Amino acid sequence: MTEVTFAKSFLSVLDSRPVKLSPDHVEDPKSYAARGAYILPKMPKTMSKRKSTSVAPGQERSLTVAVKSLRNPPLDIKITSQTLNTSVLDIKTSVSKDTGIPVDKMKLLHKKKPIPDSKVLKDLAGESETSIEFSVMVMGGAAAIKTPAQTDVAQGQSGEEALGTNEFWDDLKGFLLQRIRDEKKAAEVADTFQAAWKAKS
Template sequence: MTEVSFAKSFLAALDGRPIKLSPDHVEDPKTYQARGAYTLPKMPKTMSKRKGTSVTPGQERSLVVTVKSLRNPPLDLRLSSQTLNTSVHDIKASVAKETGIAENKIKVLHKKKPVPDSKVLKDLVSEDDTAVEFSVMVMGGAASAAATTGGKQDAQHDVAQGLSGADVLQTEDFWADLKGFLLQRIRDEQLAAELASTFQEAWKTKS
């Protein structure tokens, strides 16, 4: 108990002493010297203004969108004055309107990778870009494009005319469409090509 008593008496003695602060913490305002305004030194080199990013109030930067087809049917479409908030779905709708191809048959790719319909242009371009290029893949190829030309279709006319059954598997268009489907699902061009080749070799072996 001696240690406890000593600690209590020591703390009580500290509380009884007046609080003193060093000159670093307190200063008499009457003796405080007035200080003049401090001017920052001039920079050795004037900062350059950013170019190409200034936009007039009420006017948004626009892009030129080029859409090309990976294979049949041939397609080279140019869409000008597209805002940064234009979605991939809007691009797909514009392609469908210009070509007559059904919108649900169109797959949009950017840099060989499928792009979700919810993406907008500003998600895909940098601040300095003035144009962007997309490639489209038409599911069913030229046959699908020919079937959709002319507007609305009957469900009975959705089946492509021409070869059917095992004869279709002898065409290169079928395997190209299979590769495109796998690419859209897997999003890996090399793996999609390997799988398509595996399916084709397995069919040839079976037949």
């Protein structure tokens, strides 16, 4: 393509484009084409006003978390002032401190659906909600609860001294009576234990 043919094609393209009007151009209103009124389309949903929250500017909204369980063991725990970035794992840890249930034996459910530990309250609570409720499912039930080890040591006599007292043998008779539920048999077994101990010593 020569320069002349290129120039001709370029000018023809420019001629085909609409003429730009100058900023001070005035058109006669009588020559306007008739146009119908333009009506804006209706929105599918009416716009609702945003509910104002009582949180001060710069302050983060906090939630009250309720953890409930109707099964064994029954639970009804409320944890107040939890931020929106509090994770489900943090909630489980708080419940574990109060109840002694291990975190790995606990499953939290929101609206009857299990929630992973990585979720935060922001993902689960609505904008206007001030509280959120979880139901807890304990794997293994009451058997999963760790009973704190007893640190109190029994005071008083021990060893040979305890076995030489009548109180020890009376306690043994009482224990055997609870188990056997026959006073005569319990006394016989207790006497057998006492006789065997005396024969050994």
